[in-house]
Amino acid sequence: MTKADRTKRITRYAVLALGAFVALLPLVYLAANSLKTAPETVTRISPNPFAPEFWPESPQWSNFVSVWEGDQFGAYFLHSLIIGGLTLAGVLTTSVLAAYAFAKLRFPGKEGLFSLLLVSLMVPETVTLIPDFLVVKALGWVDQLAAVTVPFMAGAFSLFLLRQFFRQLPQDLMDMAQIDGCSHLGIVVRIVVPLSAAPLSTVAFLDLTSSWNALQWPLVVLQSPDWRPLSVGLARLVSGSGADLPLRMAGAAIAIVPILVVFLIAQKQITESIASYGLKT
């Protein structure tokens, strides 16, 4: 390696390290404040993580215990896991099947239907809030688990992403499978899905994050605590004219753990997919 190459490499790593520092700083801030006392979040503050004031004088681990034990936080956590799991299973099933149909099958009106789907991506959630609520109410789902899962079991973005990937799969593979007597469903299960780990991981991660963070819709359709998700639990940690910041931060720290775990597990596939499509998570 020449000296110039080494300099380039050092510069590249320095820039990347700086980027990582900037990206990680909010998480470090979250961790530091989750361990402070309430007055410390007002009086012991600094934007510099290397300053002692950035950190708590004496870590308050009890903040995590208070959040978890108080206010049904554990129950909300479980609800979010169930809601996220069901939504994910639904969206993966519908998106894979629909994306295969749009990518590999020929049927009348295919392009028109696909364009309509893309148009639905451009309608903001606020606009569809009331019509969606009316549908859910007409189906008798208000306050039911179905209200926070079924409407999200199909997503135009996931479908679009998978369709773009499926189109690149060699048609010969599908043709050979068909000659061997494989049905379309068999092709999806035996060939398409095993070859699509990267986009499927990305879709799963994005949809899980979206379901995990949803606040407005659960608040609108859930009127009792029976299926309240974690996001609503976090909203309950906000109070009056000052916020109990350490509890909010401790709650937020707990809330991001599952998403972080999923990301770490699927990290390789997600970055591969981002590299292929230039996607922003």
Place this chain on the structure above:
Amino acid sequence: MKTDIRRGLGAVFALVLTLGSLPLEAQAFDKLNLKGTVVKYWYQHSQARETALQAMIARFNTTNEWGITVKGEFAGGYNDIANKMIAAIAGGATPDLVVAYQNNAATYAQSDALVDLEPYVNDAKFGVSAQDRQDYFEGFLSQDVFPQFGGVRLGWPPNRAVEVLYYNADWMKALNIDAPPKTWQEFYDDCKLATNAAKGTYGYAISPDASNVFAQVIARGGDFQAPQGRGYTLNTKAMADSFTFMQKLYKDGYAHKIAEQYGDQTDFANGKVLFNMSSSSGMPFYGAAIKKGAKGAFQWSVAPLPRTTPQPVQNIYGASVSVVKSTPEKQLASWLFLKWMSEPAQQAEWVKVSNYFPVRRSTAAALTDYLASNPQFADAFAQLKAGKQKAEPSFTGYELVRDAISAAYNQVLDGAPVPATLATLDDKAKKIFNQNR
């Protein structure tokens, strides 16, 4: 025979006329059977406040003489509840009671979703007696009367807060300032004394918020709205004076602007600013922060804002609770719960947990110990009783105007000319008003 028939018809006619002249509710209230009526209440409270509220609801449920059951539910923050209500109104899945700021109530009223509480308030059996009415702070009650809807009452206050001037008493003493400023010139002079650029101290931490602007404007005898709900008036002398004063204070370096939420609390607790203007409901948070402040605990209290008016005029904060149209039984049951919550015993309990002001003067009798152990609250409560209160506009879309006011305030602080900024702001507010009528 004919005479008897005529007399009979005449009597029936007279009865019909008499009944017809009474409000529908007045005829029906007495006959309603409330036993088993369940009322759903959407509120925004969480943590300690929610625990206390739920305990009070449980007590109402077991002790009320009518057999009413109230079911209270956390429904998100104010904005979440507003979104939820709009969807619920469209879908016919509304609660019976809902916490609502006045501009939110106006939005719901445009869909004819709220009950006019005036017949309930005035009812001889279930309403508020004339004597009790005198006990309520009139400014709090009048906040829920909507001239733009013909004077209907769309809410009932459970509590209130006001904008106050927080001051660092120890620091003032060190600067030889013997009392909090009563005029804007005194405020300017005190801020100048407290400012030391080398030490990073200032007179005042500016939080460019529309409610604070309103508080300054009414302290100069102005208002944001024309009488009788005829729209916004933001290009006024009081508004120009407020903006010009703050622009000069900021430009001269005696005040600094804060960007982050509760940054003014932080600066005050750390002894970086002499004054703050903020809601009285923040006092417990100030107290807790000051105890652990960088410069150690210090003496502090609150006062009315500096003013040009003969007596203080304070900006009232706080959402009310509205009764949503449903069945006559649920509506009456909802009102009875609201009335019960505003009784002195419940008010005293609520003050202790929320630190909000009670809506009735007589609550003070049940707060003797609390007032003694919370001197700042006692000061603020005394000022409340001595002063006048005024509320911000209750027009639909006011939240958009608030954003515009904050933006204009920021522009002025950054050097924009006041007359031109106010002219643009006034035009914008009028457009918003007309779009939301």
